[in-house]
Each structure stands twice: as C-alpha cells, then as structure tokens.
Amino acid sequence: MFTSATRELPEVRPVPRHVAIIMDGNGRWAKKRFLPRVAGHVKGVETVREVVRACIEQGVEYLTLFAFSSENWRRPAEEVSRLMQLFVSALENEVKKLQRNGVRLKVIGDLSRFSPELQTLIQTAERATAENRRLVLTIAANYGGRWDILQAMNRLAAEKPEAAGQWTEADLEPWLAMSYAPEPDLFIRTGGEERVSNFLLWQLAYSEFHFTETLWPAFDADALKEAIASYQRRERRFGRTSEQVQETGN
Numbered sequence: 001m002f003t004s005a006t007r008e009l010p011e012v013r014p015v016p017r018h019v020a021i022i023m024d025g026n027g028r029w030a031k032k033r034f035l036p037r038v039a040g041h042v043k044g045v046e047t048v049r050e051v052v053r054a055c056i057e058q059g060v061e062y063l064t065l066f067a068f069s070s071e072n073w074r075r076p077a078e079e080v081s082r083l084m085q086l087f088v089s090a091l092e093n094e095v096k097k098l099q100r101n102g103v104r105l106k107v108i109g110d111l112s113r114f115s116p117e118l119q120t121l122i123q124t125a126e127r128a129t130a131e132n133r134r135l136v137l138t139i140a141a142n143y144g145g146r147w148d149i150l151q152a153m154n155r156l157a158a159e160k161p162e163a164a165g166q167w168t169e170a171d172l173e174p175w176l177a178m179s180y181a182p183e184p185d186l187f188i189r190t191g192g193e194e195r196v197s198n199f200l201l202w203q204l205a206y207s208e209f210h211f212t213e214t215l216w217p218a219f220d221a222d223a224l225k226e227a228i229a230s231y232q233r234r235e236r237r238f239g240r241t242s243e244q245v246q247e248t249g250n
C-alpha cells in the first residue's frame, strides 16, 4: 500500500512521483483554427505522446490522464462517437510504442458502458504492458470521482459487511480505482478552467494544483517542465506549520 496524505506524512520529492492531468481545451483549440472539434481531439492524442515521453525523461513514475468523464456522455452523439473511435485507434496504434518504452497502461472508470470491442482492446493492452515499470500511464475513461468512491464503498460493503459503521480510510482505499498508485503529487488542468470536474476526488486531497491557460493540443514538454517548476516552489505542509516543515526537511 502507498502512503495516504491524511494518515501519514508522505515523502516529498523534487520531481512529482504522480502527475494527474485534466486534458482540457481541445474543442477551443480547433475552433480557433476554424476546424471541427474532433480535430482538436486528434491533435490532443499527439500531445499525450509528447507528455508521456516528457514524463519518462523527467522521472515521473505515474501519469494519469482524464480522457472522458462520466458527464461527457452529455455531449452531441457525433462527438462522443468520434471520441470512442479515437480511443480505439489509439489503443490499436500505440500499444507497441508503449511496450518499447516500458510503459504500463491502465484504464480506470466504468468500462461496462463501452463497446465490447473497446473493452477487449483495453484488456489486451493492459495485459500486454502489465510487466512494464518505467512509467504507469493511467487513462481515466467514463471515470467520475463520485463513481469511484461509491464503487469502492459497495465492494467494501460486500467484503466486510460486519464492520459497517467502523470502516476506516484504510479499509476503503484498496477498493478505489487507483489503489495501485500513490496519490497524485501534482494536478494539472489545461485550458484555463479552474475546477476538478469530478476527477479523482478522493485521491486529490493533498495534491498541488497547477492551472494553465494553454489549451491541451498546445501543451508540450516545456509546459510540463513549467508545471513541475511551479510544484517545486510549493511548500507541502500537510497540515503542519512552515517551521515544522523546515525542521524536518520534508
């Protein structure tokens, strides 16, 4: 198990071990160029490639990307269907590259709503890359933070019904969708919006937030460096005073 920021003091490293990103602004990027929204999503996939590479170079161990939220089904059917196609083609085309680069792929979210084809592709990709250790790349798809907490609660309830009323954070955490990863150190949202949009609600309890106006298709390795530099200027106190942090050096 990994350290929980509310229960123990996590070790603070100069390079965030886990970066979680809301990739926002694809539609606006396309609109500015008089292109259909999907062109922004296509360009956004290229950004994913660049950011994966940059994370490996920087020594980030876990990268989590919000690709499709549980609320994104509200979009026009045409856009949802193009996003699903993109997801399928990315899985078909990128897995070999992930393999070569030592990247383990994980997909979190309620996958039951996806087509059987997509579900199989996800399973195959996860299995094929399961032994890779250089970077764990998690794609959140049909993911919602509230869904995550509830599915964890429901599974815990089924497992330990006798302890109901006495469950602790530590009891719940193994059932959360990202129990295989430490909590995000750095949360980035591109595209200028400053909200969490039902992303990792539980896991972001003590993450440092970085918002940038840069639209996702225009985000790149330098923009990631800038976000990490901003992270390095923060003092992560986890409830303590600044004096206490300086005394312990962590």
Ligand code: IPE
Binding pocket: 023, 024, 025, 026, 027, 028, 029, 067, 068, 069, 072, 083, 191
């Ligand atoms: C993020 O970009 C990608 C997804 C939500 C799939 P948007 O599509 O939300 O782009 P904007 O916010 O409309 O510019």
Ligand code: IPE
Binding pocket: 022, 023, 024, 025, 066, 067, 068, 069, 071, 072, 193, 195, 197
């Ligand atoms: C959040 O982006 C979800 C993803 C990036 C996948 P949205 O663009 O859908 O977020 P809201 O609804 O504007 O907050």
Ligand code: MG
Binding pocket: 024, 025, 026, 191
């Ligand atoms: Mg958006």
